[in-house]
Amino acid sequence: MGRLRRLFSLQRFIERPHFVPGDTCESFLARIRIRKLLQYSRLAAVILMFAGPVAILFYEQPGGTWLGLTLLACGVVALLLIPLVARWSLLQQRSEWVSLLMTLYFLGPCAAPVLCGPIQDQGRTFVILGLAVSTYCLSRQSFLVNYACVAAAWIATWILNGVPFGTDDILYFFLAVPVVGYLICSLQTDALVSLFDLHRLALDQQQTLERTLEQLTLEIDRRQDEERLRAESHEQLQEQQQKLLHVSRLSALGEMTAGVAHEIRQPLHALSMYAGVLSTLAGEPQPDLAKLRSVSEKVGEIVQHTGELLRSLQSFASRGSQQMSPVSIEEVIRDAVLLTEPEWRRQRVQIRIDQEEPVAFVRGDDVQLQQVLVNLLRNSCEAMGTSPVDDRQIHVQLRVQNGHVEIHVADTGCGFAAEEKAHLFETFFTTKEDGLGMGLSISRRIVEEHCGTLELVTGDQTGATFLIRLPVLEPGRPDTIHGGSSSLSD
Amino acid sequence: MVDRVLYLIDDDESARVATTLLLDVNGYSVTAFESAEAFLQNVNTPRGTVIADVQLPGISGLQLLRKLTARECAVSIVLMSAQADDALAAEAMNAGAVSLLLKPVHPGRLMEIIEQCVGRDA
Numbered sequence: 250m251g252r253l254r255r256l257f258s259l260q261r262f263i264e265r266p267h268f269v270p271g272d273t274c275e276s277f278l279a280r281i282r283i284r285k286l287l288q289y290s291r292l293a294a295v296i297l298m299f300a301g302p303v304a305i306l307f308y309e310q311p312g313g314t315w316l317g318l319t320l321l322a323c324g325v326v327a328l329l330l331i332p333l334v335a336r337w338s339l340l341q342q343r344s345e346w347v348s349l350l351m352t353l354y355f356l357g358p359c360a361a362p363v364l365c366g367p368i369q370d371q372g373r374t375f376v377i378l379g380l381a382v383s384t385y386c387l388s389r390q391s392f393l394v395n396y397a398c399v400a401a402a403w404i405a406t407w408i409l410n411g412v413p414f415g416t417d418d419i420l421y422f423f424l425a426v427p428v429v430g431y432l433i434c435s436l437q438t439d440a441l442v443s444l445f446d447l448h449r450l451a452l453d454q455q456q457t458l459e460r461t462l463e464q465l466t467l468e469i470d471r472r473q474d475e476e477r478l479r480a481e482s483h484e485q486l487q488e489q490q491q492k493l494l495h496v497s498r499l500s501a502l503g504e505m506t507a508g509v510a511h512e513i514r515q516p517l518h519a520l521s522m523y524a525g526v527l528s529t530l531a532g533e534p535q536p537d538l539a540k541l542r543s544v545s546e547k548v549g550e551i552v553q554h555t556g557e558l559l560r561s562l563q564s565f566a567s568r569g570s571q572q573m574s575p576v577s578i579e580e581v582i583r584d585a586v587l588l589t590e591p592e593w594r595r596q597r598v599q600i601r602i603d604q605e606e607p608v609a610f611v612r613g614d615d616v617q618l619q620q621v622l623v624n625l626l627r628n629s630c631e632a633m634g635t636s637p638v639d640d641r642q643i644h645v646q647l648r649v650q651n652g653h654v655e656i657h658v659a660d661t662g663c664g665f666a667a668e669e670k671a672h673l674f675e676t677f678f679t680t681k682e683d684g685l686g687m688g689l690s691i692s693r694r695i696v697e698e699h700c701g702t703l704e705l706v707t708g709d710q711t712g713a714t715f716l717i718r719l720p721v722l723e724p725g726r727p728d729t730i731h732g733g734s735s736s737l738s739d
Numbered sequence: 740m741v742d743r744v745l746y747l748i749d750d751d752e753s754a755r756v757a758t759t760l761l762l763d764v765n766g767y768s769v770t771a772f773e774s775a776e777a778f779l780q781n782v783n784t785p786r787g788t789v790i791a792d793v794q795l796p797g798i799s800g801l802q803l804l805r806k807l808t809a810r811e812c813a814v815s816i817v818l819m820s821a822q823a824d825d826a827l828a829a830e831a832m833n834a835g836a837v838s839l840l841l842k843p844v845h846p847g848r849l850m851e852i853i854e855q856c857v858g859r860d861a
Contacts, residue, residue, distance in 0.1 A: 525846020
């Protein structure tokens, strides 16, 4: 049963006129050749089985009976044997058996008239030559040349033998018909093979395209995965960076604490003195009211100033996460100067702030921007430790240019060596003995997160100038932000 | 007549103004300076009581104390500091300061010390 089904599916496979997906060139060629052989053998069988009795009955030359029997035998072989061998060879994947069978089958009816005697001596040479060439060509699978050779051999035989039109011609006609049929089949095969090549090319391209598409899909999936992972790790990184910023701020605050304590003790001392003044004045029989008012105003001023300092400290220390809002750069600079006051006063540094009108606003986190300014101002103070006392100046210049707020922070300190300049913004690079090397790298990152730039403009022995550029929000104070940064003063 | 002339040296303006006013309303004639250098330039032969902050730009209060002691000036020196500790206090006392006061100083305590100095000078 299995073998029958196999033969049946083989038959269906053979009958397919065109290539099927999965065909190789060899399997396609074998299928076409077998199909051709089967068609041809059916046709030839009919003709030969008809030509055999005709030769026996009407061919009166010697050997005519043998010729007729040979043709009849060839017809039977064509009808029964050839399909069996063809299918068997296809099952065995042995296409050379098909070639051999075709050669033998072709040789049979062609050689019969020669061997049985109807064709004279002169003609035999040509016939046998033609058969030899055609057999050779069959083995090379060039059917067109094969049949051209056979046809030439037959025509030469006719001409040389001077055969008149009669029963011989009818016989030859019968023999020629399968040859012509075979020729037509062969042409069809060639066309099909060309078609197959084209289809195979298209199939190859399609397969290549499908493979490419598959690879692209995989690549897209991979990139999407990567992107997702990157986004996740970016989020984690952002969180870590925010923590780092906070820690670095607290560390700066820790370093500034001694100065801060000093800075709070000074106004407290002044307040204590004024308390003494008030107490003394209160003890007088005729208190000087003008003096009393003056003292109370001064007390108010000191309390206000100290309150501002505490507010800056608190906001500088407390904020853990980034909060973007419209920020007045002027206020940022003012707060940073206030926060670093103990340091620049201790170092006897003069700070000068120049700013162009109107006041510039940027979109950003005020505490983080303060952190940048505090870092720069503290660095400048430290860089001027060895400068002459009357030449310790920090010049902060604020201006708006080409849609950017530009903040120049220039000092008259010791500047940087060429080697230092190259690594200035790298994390863990420091020129200080007890420095961590975080300040400038963190500052640059903060500024870049605000879509700005932080760079060293000049840094020779006469001092360093840093430039912060931030995209300006709007010149002047926009109405929409009254509730924002100004809430403290409200 | 008790010499009620005082010198005050403090770089912090608000503290300087407040202290000057306190001493003024208590009947002292105060000459205030913002640095030790300014004091040394303007006062050739200092005498009386000098009240100086320790953390001064340039010459510190402690250095001024040593300079004046070396010159054998007839001055009593009271030091004040916003960042005083035991080591600094010991150093100040060894150098000959009358007292080292930690800011903020109670006005009564300051007046008490100054009264002592002025009384001793007299």
